[in-house]
């Protein structure tokens with residue numbers, strides 16, 4: 001938590017990834033990791049002042065600026081540099097938590113005086129356009145872009161005034177790095193190789209831009225056609241350049257999509273789930289799942305060993321893991337939780353972190369001896385990784401390295417208290433997730449509140465006994481029982 | 490109105506909670522003797538839950554030597570000690586408790602441990618009807634665990650006696 005807004009640094013596997021040499025030889029574009037740009041002090045100071053400038057919303061919401069919720073992704077940036085070295089810019093992704101399909105970027109552009117100007121670029125997209133982009137298919141974005149100078153608290157040294165913007169597409173990339181085809185290129189293989197570099201200039205509105213490209217900065221406005229050179233006087237020096245910088249898998253999609261796709265691809269898996277749910281009174285846990293390469297697995301714990309052991313390093317990524325929480329006759333109502341346990345969630349975390357789980361397809365199913373059936377999906381990978389990062393701190397302790405004060409404080413001041421608040425609470429307190437709590441509704445409410453407070457980036461669903469109908473569940477204190485139910489269509 | 494209702498509920502539950510802490514028969518020190526070794530568990534109230542640490546000592550001629558303790562620095566490079574590794578809550582029957590325990594008793598910095606990940610287990614204790622100062626202690630892995638979870642090092646199925 002830096003700057004009072006949620007600024008996320010996560011470890012990036014590829015610290016520097018050359019995407020492509022531009023065709024037009026005006027710019028070079030690369031994907032860089034935070035370890036490279038944190039050394040740029042002017043840049044990091046600017047990022048800090050952006051954080052200070054953004055208004056916090058009340059109610060623990062994300063900060064907002066110009067109706068964009070702020071959750072800046074600082075672990076990676078698209079670095080665009082003029083071949084002659086006279087200019088460069090950094091483009092950062094912003095997680096979009098709003099109910100639309102837009103992509104927002106913050107662009108920091110080098111100015112003549114060595115400072116950076118900050119602009120908010122919005123790509124206003126339909127669901128179809130967004131899903132094309134998320135699957136790596138190129139679309140023309142020029143008429144979907146708007147730019148807004150990020151102009152609060154003197155973050156930018158130039159005046160905001162009444163400027164208009166012209167966009168020009170200058171460079172185009174035919175291929176991603178490593179010979180990947182543009183149309184099949186995804187975030188994971190190439191860091192999302194978006195093939196266009198867009199330039200823009202701020203021009204006085206009344207003078208009008210040359211050509212047909214002058215436009216307002218409100219979303220929905222049209223911009224100049226490709227190839228138009230905005231040659232008028234700029235209020236802030238020469239043209240600035242950016243490229244679409246998508247966030248990692250946080251796309252707004254139908255929350256029920258993962259289940260839909262799973263049962264289309266593996267129709268017989270539904271029956272396996274039905275069969276699995278008949279084993280919840282055995283004295284051990286069972287699991288059935290699917291790997292991305294289509295192979296399935298089936299695991300049983302041994303009698304009176306309450307756990308089920310799953311592969312750490314599977315040959316192919318996990319896309320479905322279903323497991324049981326059992327109740328035996330001897331101790332009915334006391335054996336297991338009716339919701340996902342900390343161990344379950346941590347197992348998904350470790351596999352996700354080790355790239356052994358594809359969160360864009362993944363569904364975790366849980367069926368319990370207390371009669372509950374849930375599905376859980378990871379809608380925001382960065383948030384999920386961020387919450388469970390303490391598991392990585394454990395690993396650091398094992399390695400003999402000193403954890404930072406921040407890492408230790410995160411465990412003691414955030415993780416321990418939040419688990420205390422929701423799991424295994426003492427006696428007759430409200431909202432306890434306990435193995436002996438047979439009030440499934442109360443436990444569900446606590447679990448929903450837990451994932452909400454943890455900002456874990458997951459969706460939870462209840463399931464009917466045929467595993468056909470799913471209902472999304474959200475914590476919502478405006479509802480009578482604090483649970484908002486949204487059936488999947 | 491919502492706020493007022495919330496406060497009333499909070500106060501109400503706080504009273505109940507205080508009440509149940511006072512009655513928590515597990516808070517205190519528990520021991521299990523095995524030859525000249527004593528496994529000791531310390532349970533106390535914190536954050537509206539029951540927390541705890543454990544240790545194993547060896548007794549020779551009345552002198553105790555520490556075999557392992559959960560209340561140790563996070564590692565050899567750090568001075569700060571482990572947060573309580575036992576996180577449990579008294580069940581509504583008031584004679585059993587359940588929750589989670591992290592077995593950190595290993596020398597997990599050693600090369601032998603590098604293949605493993607520290608992993609939480611569940612802990613269940615139940616007071617014996619025959620003797621209220623004795624209780625079963627059961628520890629085991631639960632739920633989904635990775636296939637590199639280390640073998641559990643602490644006692645897993647014993648009867649402990651409350652000593653103070």
Ligand SMILES: [Zn+2]
Pocket residue numbers: 176177180181184185186189190193
């Ligand atoms: Zn690629």
Ligand SMILES: [Zn+2]
Pocket residue numbers: 323324325340341344632633
């Ligand atoms: Zn589980």
